[in-house]
Amino acid sequence: MLSPTFYDKLDPKYRERLLQLEEALKLAEEQETDKNICLDLFVNFSNQFIMPKVLWDKVFNLIQDSSQFRGHKNTAFYQFYFKKPDMEWMEYNKQKLYDYEFTDLPDDVKKFCYPHINLQKTFEVYQLYYACSFIPKSIIEKVERMKFLYCKIKSVEENVEEWIKALLEAEDKEFVEDNIEYRIGQDLTNKKLWKLYIEYLKKKADKKKLLQAYSKYCRFFLDDSEMLKEYRETVGNQKVSVPWKQGCAEFRFRFRKIRNSAFFFTSASVKKVAEFREINAYFCKKNCVFCGEVCL
Numbered sequence: 001m002l003s004p005t006f007y008d009k010l011d012p013k014y015r016e017r018l019l020q021l022e023e024a025l026k027l028a029e030e031q032e033t034d035k036n037i038c039l040d041l042f043v044n045f046s047n048q049f050i051m052p053k054v055l056w057d058k059v060f061n062l063i064q065d066s067s068q069f070r071g072h073k074n075t076a077f078y079q080f081y082f083k084k085p086d087m088e089w090m091e092y093n094k095q096k097l098y099d100y101e102f103t104d105l106p107d108d109v110k111k112f113c114y115p116h117i118n119l120q121k122t123f124e125v126y127q128l129y130y131a132c133s134f135i136p137k138s139i140i141e142k143v144e145r146m147k148f149l150y151c152k153i154k155s156v157e158e159n160v161e162e163w164i165k166a167l168l169e170a171e172d173k174e175f176v177e178d179n180i181e182y183r184i185g186q187d188l189t190n191k192k193l194w195k196l197y198i199e200y201l202k203k204k205a206d207k208k209k210l211l212q213a214y215s216k217y218c219r220f221f222l223d224d225s226e227m228l229k230e231y232r233e234t235v236g237n238q239k240v241s242v243p244w245k246q247g248c249a250e251f252r253f254r255f256r257k258i259r260n261s262a263f264f265f266t267s268a269s270v271k272k273v274a275e276f277r278e279i280n281a282y283f284c285k286k287n288c289v290f291c292g293e294v295c296l
Contacts, residue, residue, distance in 0.1 A: 001025070002054055009189035013222035014049065021045050035062050046075055047245040050220040052188055056081045078243055079216070080185030095178035098150055106130060109139055114175045115150035119143065146170065160193050164200065176200070177209075188220055195227075211240045219244065 001022050007015055021041060028038050039062045045051055046059075056076045060083075063069060082095070094104075098116045106112050106126040112119070123143050127135065149169055156162040167176045180197045184190065194217050201210040214231040221227065 002052065006052070006189065011221050011223040014220060017045070017049060017222075035064070038062055043072070046079065047243075048219070049222075050079050050188060050216055051076075053081055053185055075243060080181045080188075082182050082185055095182065096172065096175040097178060097182055098153060098175075109135075113139070113142055113146060114170055114172050115146045115153055117150065119147055119150065160190075160196060164196055173204075191221065194221075207238070208240050211235060211238065212242060215242050215244070 002018070007018070010018065024041050025038055028041065039059065042051070042055060042059045042062070045055075056079070059072060059076070060069075063072065082097075096114050096116070098114075100116070101118045102112045102116060102122045104111060106122045107130045109123075109126060112122050112126070116122075120143075149166065152169075153163065153166045156166050164176075164180065167179055170176065180193065180200070184193055184197065187193075194213075198210065198213050198217065201213055204210070211231075211234065214227070214234060218224070218228055218231055
């Protein structure tokens with residue numbers, strides 16, 4: 001399901017959970033069960049842990065009912081999932097990503113004047129169809145500066161510290177955060193980038209986003225006790241909503257056994273494949289420990 005090199009980079013506890021998911025999916029496929037059961041397995045996993053992009057791709061391939069898309073898209077988006085723009089994903093692709101084409105109509109120069117691959121083309125379209133008056137020299141100079149900055153960002157991609165510094169030169173909070181989150185989503189195992197992002201958020205006033213970043217980190221790097229401690233200290237008595245529905249310690253798939261040690265899904269397991277004890281949908285200091293493990 002995922003490459004051996006990816007598994008090698010995982011924390012032992014997360015690898016164990018992921019292997020449980022893979023085993024359960026294999027059993028479901030062998031029994032030729034309804035696709036909704038496989039979908040439920042993925043959803044139960046994503047309710048507790050950050051899920052890799054490859055698995056989110058499988059989720060959206062399984063969805064048959066268009067009404068299911070929105071809820072799963074919200075969760076996927078929260079977990080740094082990105083899909084190239086199309087009609088179904090258009091509302092979710094407002095990020096200012098420098099390597100993807102600007103998808104909105106260029107009716108406002110402030111919306112597209114950041115480093116990205118087709119900045120010159122977008123600016124030309126804006127000049128031709130949308131500029132109602134003389135374009136200030138300051139805007140033209142900014143476009144040129146952003147074009148240069150795009151080249152600089154591309155040139156330092158291999159050095160993550162220099163890369164973040166280059167992003168910051170755009171002086172655009174959304175641009176910086178969108179590109180860091182996109183890159184994390186492409187490689188969840190990049191612990192260095194995760195920590196640099198958390199350090200960046202510490203300097204900002206958005207405490208909610210900082211705590212949610214800690215929460216996501218601890219839902220992937222399950223063995224990092226030092227970051228968990230740091231997270232607990234940062235949380236204090238605050239309450240910030242998070243989407244997790246189960247505690248990390250309780251992730252188990254349970255199937256009823258039949259002859260020859262085979263497994264099958266009962267009708268009741270279609271909507272509840274794994275049995276969990278739910279927790280409050282927010283975190284504060286008293287909710288930071290659950291069954292001896294992190295629950296954030």
